[in-house]
Amino acid sequence: GAVVSQHPSRVICKSGTSVKIECRSLDFQATTMFWYRQFPKQSLMLMATSNEGSKATYEQGVEKDKFLINHASLTLSTLTVTSAHPEDSSFYICSARDGTRGFDNSPLHFGNGTRLTVT
Amino acid sequence: GQQLNQSPQSMFIQEGEDVSMNCTSSSIFNTWLWYKQDPGEGPVLLIALYKAGELTSNGRLTAQFGITRKDSFLNISASIPSDVGIYFCAGPNLYNFNKFYFGSGTKLNVKP
Numbered sequence: 753g754a755v756v757s758q759h760p761s762r763v764i765c766k767s768g769t770s771v772k773i774e775c776r777s778l779d780f781q782a783t784t785m786f787w788y789r790q791f792p793k794q795s796l797m798l799m800a801t802s803n804e805g806s807k808a809t810y811e812q813g814v815e816k817d818k819f820l821i822n823h824a825s826l827t828l829s830t831l832t833v834t835s836a837h838p839e840d841s842s843f844y845i846c847s848a849r850d851g852t853r854g855f856d857n858s859p860l861h862f863g864n865g866t867r868l869t870v871t
Numbered sequence: 872g873q874q875l876n877q878s879p880q881s882m883f884i885q886e887g888e889d890v891s892m893n894c895t896s897s898s899i900f901n902t903w904l905w906y907k908q909d910p911g912e913g914p915v916l917l918i919a920l921y922k923a924g925e926l927t928s929n930g931r932l933t934a935q936f937g938i939t940r941k942d943s944f945l946n947i948s949a950s951i952p953s954d955v956g957i958y959f960c961a962g963p964n965l966y967n968f969n970k971f972y973f974g975s976g977t978k979l980n981v982k983p
Contacts, residue, residue: 786971795976847913859902859919
């Protein structure tokens with residue numbers, strides 16, 4: 753089945769530093785990947801849609817300069833949290849659809865998430 | 872918009888019992904997805920439904936795509952402790968397959 757790998761699984765950083773999170777589709781190509789944020793006991797909140805070879809599409813209220821997204825290849829998207837602050841501490845999850853089957857309704861497959869703690 | 876209302880919010884059951892949870896929407900969906908999320912991990916796809924009326928099983932799990940295309944349920948039979956987790960329903964926007972909606976989740980607790 754479609755596998756999405758996310759790294760790192762946990763990261764602790766100091767306030768003001770930047771953190772990069774990687775999301776890879778291991779056995780399929782993903783022209784589109786998605787970045788979600790999840791607060792405790794809540795559902796997933798879409799932050800942005802990452803498009804291979806073009807700019808990401810951000811959801812309303814998500815700062816583009818704060819959450820930099822790069823989708824340089826068909827199997828890799830990265831999310832960089834710049835100048836992190838304690839309020840950025842959260843669980844970040846990436847996902848991708850295996851669109852190579854040409855099935856527009858193909859489901860999302862999720863990475864294992866990254867727990868970011870900013871001290 | 873296409874919002875998903877998921878219920879119940881949480882359940883406390885005894886090991887061996889059957890469980891049922893559902894998702895409803897005021898709008899129609901062409902696809903219903905059910906995910907399970909364990910603490911500290913990403914959601915894992917359990918069942919995908921693509922056709923109104925479709926009933927699909929995955930081991931002890933059974934899910935159905937409602938005939939009206941506005942609802943779906945997930946049943947778990949003979950629950951075991953490892954069924955503990957949060958279950959989410961989800962579905963893509965009718966006109967933008969890259970926009971997914973998620974239910975608020977059902978937290979399942981199973982007492983051994």
